[in-house]
Amino acid sequence: xxxxxxxxxxxxxxxxxxxxxxxxxxxxxxxxxxxxxxxxxxxxxxxxxxxxxxxxxxxxxxxxxxxxxxxxxxxxxxxxxxxxxxxxxxxxxxxxxxxxxxxxxxxxxxxxxxxxxxxxxxxxxxxxxxxxxxxxxxxxxxxxxxxxxxxxxxxxxxxxxxxxxxxxxxxxxxxxxxxxxxxxxxxxxxxxxxxxxxxxxxxxxxxxxxxxxxxxxxxxxxxxxxxxxxxxxxxxxxxxxxxxxxxxxxxxxxxxxxxxxxxxxxxxxxxxxxxxxxxx
Amino acid sequence: xxxxxxxxxxxxxxxxxxxxxxxxxxxxxxxxxxxxxxxxxxxxxxxxxxxxxxxxxxxxxxxxxxxxxxxxxxxxxxxxxxxxxxxxxxxxxxxxxxxxxxxxxxxxxxxxxxxxxxxxxxxxxxxxxxxxxxxxxxxxxxxxxxxxxxxxxxxxxxxxxxxxxxxxxxxxxxxxxxxxxxxxxxxxxxxxxxxxxxxxxxxxxxxxxxxxxxxxxxxxxxxxx
Numbered sequence: 349x350x351x352x353x354x355x356x357x358x359x360x361x362x363x364x365x366x367x368x369x370x371x372x373x374x375x376x377x378x379x380x381x382x383x384x385x386x387x388x389x390x391x392x393x394x395x396x397x398x399x400x401x402x403x404x405x406x407x408x409x410x411x412x413x414x415x416x417x418x419x420x421x422x423x424x425x426x427x428x429x430x431x432x433x434x435x436x437x438x439x440x441x442x443x444x445x446x447x448x449x450x451x452x453x454x455x456x457x458x459x460x461x462x463x464x465x466x467x468x469x470x471x472x473x474x475x476x477x478x479x480x481x482x483x484x485x486x487x488x489x490x491x492x493x494x495x496x497x498x499x500x501x502x503x504x505x506x507x508x509x510x511x512x513x514x515x516x517x518x519x520x521x522x523x524x525x526x527x528x529x530x531x532x533x534x535x536x537x538x539x540x541x542x543x544x545x546x547x548x549x550x551x552x553x554x555x556x557x558x559x560x561x562x563x564x565x566x567x568x569x570x571x572x573x574x575x576x577x578x579x580x581x582x583x584x585x586x587x588x589x590x591x592x593x594x595x596x597x598x599x600x601x602x603x604x605x606x607x608x609x610x611x612x613x614x615x616x617x618x619x620x621x622x623x624x625x626x627x628x
Numbered sequence: 629x630x631x632x633x634x635x636x637x638x639x640x641x642x643x644x645x646x647x648x649x650x651x652x653x654x655x656x657x658x659x660x661x662x663x664x665x666x667x668x669x670x671x672x673x674x675x676x677x678x679x680x681x682x683x684x685x686x687x688x689x690x691x692x693x694x695x696x697x698x699x700x701x702x703x704x705x706x707x708x709x710x711x712x713x714x715x716x717x718x719x720x721x722x723x724x725x726x727x728x729x730x731x732x733x734x735x736x737x738x739x740x741x742x743x744x745x746x747x748x749x750x751x752x753x754x755x756x757x758x759x760x761x762x763x764x765x766x767x768x769x770x771x772x773x774x775x776x777x778x779x780x781x782x783x784x785x786x787x788x789x790x791x792x793x794x795x796x797x798x799x800x801x802x803x804x805x806x807x808x809x810x811x812x813x814x815x816x817x818x819x820x821x822x823x824x825x826x827x828x829x830x831x832x833x834x835x836x837x838x839x840x841x842x843x844x845x846x847x848x849x850x851x852x853x
Binding site: 603 | 631642654660694761764793833
């Protein structure tokens with residue numbers, strides 16, 4: 349992401365909307381500037397800010413006059429008054445930042461949309477997580493902290509070492525140079541992204557083992573981890589197998605996503621995964 | 629993606645937060661799904677959702693790339709529910725957000741009766757989702773629990789900011805903006821109703837709950853955690 353210095357009036361609105369705090373007003377040039385090392389190319393600034401198309405010279409002059417008499421210009425906080433943001437044509441490997449950070453970007457690098465797969469939300473038609481199995485979503489960097497692939501690799505390698513299989517269609521799995529060892533491509537390791545999800549599936553009796561492993565590895569990861577655990581309900585629509593394990597491990601189960609089981613397979617011919625759907 | 633799952637709060641704080649979403653699955657039931665997705669959101673309208681959206685185009689409040697100086701005083705803050713429905717042009721998960729149990733229960737029942745064949749999920753407190761399913765006569769197929777945030781949680785902002793910003797699971801609402809909006813409400817520079825519209829425009833798939841956000845801002849006005 350770039351900010352056009354000829355247009356920027358250093359109003360500061362964009363500083364607050366950057367999820368990872370990568371925008372600041374450079375004291376030398378007195379323009380908003382993007383820290384490219386920290387920017388995750390999420391496009392929250394570019395997509396989320398509304399734009400005016402005011403004359404930059406006029407706006408700067410007005411702001412200076414206001415400042416001289418200690419008056420504060422009070423613009424709407426979600427507007428860039430001069431439409432100063434300009435999208436870049438991102439090249440590899442930087443393009444993976446956008447693929448894992450901008451929810452509207454398709455994964456050109458992987459052929460998959462979204463930061464993860466459909467996991468249990470379409471389990472009623474995919475049967476991905478079967479009775480007796482547990483699907484984990486281990487998400488890094490969320491909310492608003494960000495993460496580098498080098499840190500994620502610590503987890504993928506530990507999981508591979510424990511013989512935990514990865515979801516094949518997950519974007520992270522597709523970026524592994526060696527799935528058997530959980531090793532990611534070397535050229536992306538220093539790239540920073542807003543979040544990414546490792547998806548795995550294990551038998552129910554490995555639930556505690558996986559959680560303990562995640563706890564151990566996350567101590568060495570310079571970011572936050574959001575854990576999700578998906579499983580099947582019984583014939584009465586109840587779930588009394590995994591929840592007790594989680595509660596015994598000290599988790600307070602407050603929120604869940606419940607698949608109502610109303611889905612059915614209706615396609616006449618199954619399509620290629622690359623023609624897939626965007627997922628929430 | 630798990631963007632509705634990891635909202636920050638305890639079960640009580642989700643009493644005004646119910647997201648019902650419809651998902652076509654690639655290769656399974658995505659063929660011809662666009663009219664069904666539109667119908668799903670159409671059916672939500674009588675139950676007065678506080679937001680609807682799709683991940684390709686956004687929610688009922690969206691940014692404008694052609695604002696004028698006048699907009700600083702006369703901003704259009706009306707949710708455009710119809711535009712969301714009309715704009716659906718690809719198979720994608722679409723969501724309807726409600727701020728009360730009764731609406732969510734009745735909507736889910738209506739959806740069950742419509743038999744859209746799409747995967748229908750409800751993201752809410754565990755008990756809230758259970759009540760909705762019971763009311764609609766549904767026995768759930770699968771469940772995905774949120775275990776919350778772990779690791780270097782010292783990098784996270786305070787709980788009120790988290791409760792606001794995690795209502796965009798894609799992380800498009802920054803902690804800084806959440807903090808700024810709380811501060812502006814406390815200073816009296818903006819009302820909670822105004823502040824939530826700014827945040828809602830950054831949510832790229834329409835699952836932000838303006839009603840819950842307004843309540844959180846009202847609480848934060850009196851007590852910063």
